[in-house]
Amino acid sequence: MIKASLFCALLLMAMVSSMAWALGEDDPRVSSPGGDVLADRPDILLILVDDLGCRDLSGEGHATHQTPNIDALRAGSIRFTHAGCNGPNCSPSRAALVTAxxxxxxGVHTVGNADRGKAADRRVKAPRNGFRIGEDEKTIAETLGAAGYRTGFIGKWHVSDDPKTQGFDRNIAGNKAGHPKSYFPPYRNADLEDGPKGEYLVDRLASETVRMIESFETASQDDGRPWFVMYAPYAVHTPIQANAESVAAMKARHPQMSDRSARYAVMVEATDRAVGSVLAAVDTERTVVCFASDNGGLQPVTDMSPWRGGKGMLYEGGVRTPLFIRAPGLPAGDVETPVQLFDVHPTLVELAGVEMPVDRPIDAVSLVPALHGGPLDRGALFWHFPAYLEGRDVESHDPGRPFRITPCGSIREGRWKLIEWFEDGEVELFDLETDPGELVDRSGAEPERRDAMVARLAEWRRGVNAPMPTPISTVPSAPKSD
Structure with a gap:
């Protein structure tokens, strides 16, 4: 628990910063070099790794991966032990994060089309998915940029064509692509120049991030402006690639590893080293650092045990994400209140002493009270996934069919989690405290709780105007006239 005096000091700093911003950037109290209010605002580094499962970190118990840099960051941070992403795959999770x-x-519910797989295997018609966030959405970069922050993006964007059209001053490698063509040159990425033969994309993007931070720091010495950098490496998303020497060394360490597992382990450890190099470039006394993954790990490449499932599912293995925040002056500790990844957005904005937009509904909730050791009134968590995703060799809801997931929605209230399947209305209810693996359906044993949660989920869907699947027509088409 943070001491009350420190809490008051932080609160006073945020109030003073907000008042200063109201004066405008032209006011000498804001823009003059040295001792200005801008210089009191923290720099912010948001690290969003791709497809990294909680259990992929040695600090979370992985038996073979060695991730000392991320583990050290985790140890010095406030850790949200029940954090879930907002979508079980890349685009919806990222879109929710940057917009709150x-x-x-x-309009972004999944990656690509919502009606994936063969038509003969689908039992309802999925609603149309929006592939990108609209330019009228206001991202975290736009909010912080309007308050005087320099903003930069590096890596995987995947929610529109260009981060620079949505608030980022600089962009390296970010566009609509969901994964790299290759982790080795030629990258075939219009927003990243090819490097020398043998260069590894994981290392390259870390170096680019360090250079961007250093350039922002240099510019800040002249005008005092803080910076916000979103470092979103493509790793450890497919393709699972690593150089042959590193894979051989990994298999020498762990002879029982398959070739794919060894390549994946090399990617995880390379990502850890990359994160370490980026962290070494920031001033820990003035930088807020947030670390997370966009969704659960990919089965069967990695294992999310004890949680069920993986990326692309609403079971815990698909939505659990490592989430921790390190802020100057705040002691490390655990927060067990269930939260969602997009809550990071208003949290970082509040830590910057900036206001969230008031011209649109904001669904995310600031976690700042929890950072200060106080209670967090987060309320229920909701998911809506009205789409199909193909997949085999995974712990799916219906293992006899070629899907990781079929259209569904979910609500979590404390220890209880309910999943509603839209094809047939089936409901599953789990007590995550006694059954973290979601193996025992309690819907029959807890009918009142089940019905109340189904009703709250339906009420929430109406409130956000969530599109629902529709029945597939069985009426034959009229014959064409000759």
Whole structure:
């Protein structure tokens, strides 16, 4: 628990910063070099790794991966032990994070088309998915940029064509692509120049991030402006690639590893080293650092045990994400209140002493009270995934079919989590405290709780105007006239 005096000091700093911003950037109290209010605002580094499962970190118990840099960051941070992403795959999770809004407001519910797989295997018609957030959405970069922050993006964007059209001053490698063509040159990325033969994309993007931070720091010495950098490496998303020497060394350490597992382990450890190099470039006394993954790990490449499932599912293995925040003056500790990834957005904005937009509904909730050791009135967590995703060799809801997930929605209230399947209305209810692996359906044993949660989920869907699947027509088409 943070001491009350420190809490008051932080609160006073935020109030003073907000008042200073109201004066405008032209006021000498804001823009003059040295001792100005801008210089009191923290720099912010948001690290969003791709497809990294909680259990992929040695600090979370992985038996073979060695991730000392991320583990050290985790140890010195406030750790949200029940954090879930907002979508079980890349685009909806990222869209929610950068806008602080649910997918039913941005229109991004999944990656690509919602009606994936063979038509003969689908039992309902999925609603149309929005591939990108609209330019009218206001991102975290736009909010912080309007308050005087320099903003930069590096890595995987995947929610529109260009981060620079949505608030980022600089962009390296970010566009609509969901994964790299290759982790080795030629990258075939219009927003990243190819490097020398043998260069590894994981290392390259870390170096680019360090250079960007250093350039922002240099510029800040002249005008005092703080910076916000979103470092979103493509790793450890497919393709699972690593150089042959590193893979051989990994298999020498762990002879029982398959070739794919060894390549994946090399990617995880390379990502850890990359994160370490980026962290070494920041001033820990004035930088807020947030670390997370966009969704659960990919089965069967990695294992999310004891949680069920993986990326692309609403079971815990698909939505659990490592989430921790390190801020100057705040002691490390655990927060067990369930939260969602997009809550990071208003949290970082509040830590910067900036106001969230008031011209649109904001669904995310600031975690600042929890950072200060106080209670967090987060309320229920909601998911809406009205789409199909293909997949085999995974712990799916219906293992006899070729899908990781079929259209569904979910609500979590404390220890209880309910999943509603839209094809047939089936409901599953789990007590995550006694059954973290979601193996025992309690819907029959807890009918009152089940019905109340189903009703709250339906009420929430109406509130956000969530699109629902519709029945597939069985009426034959009229014959064409000759």
């Amino acid at each position: 809004r649910h997918g039913s407001r941005t």
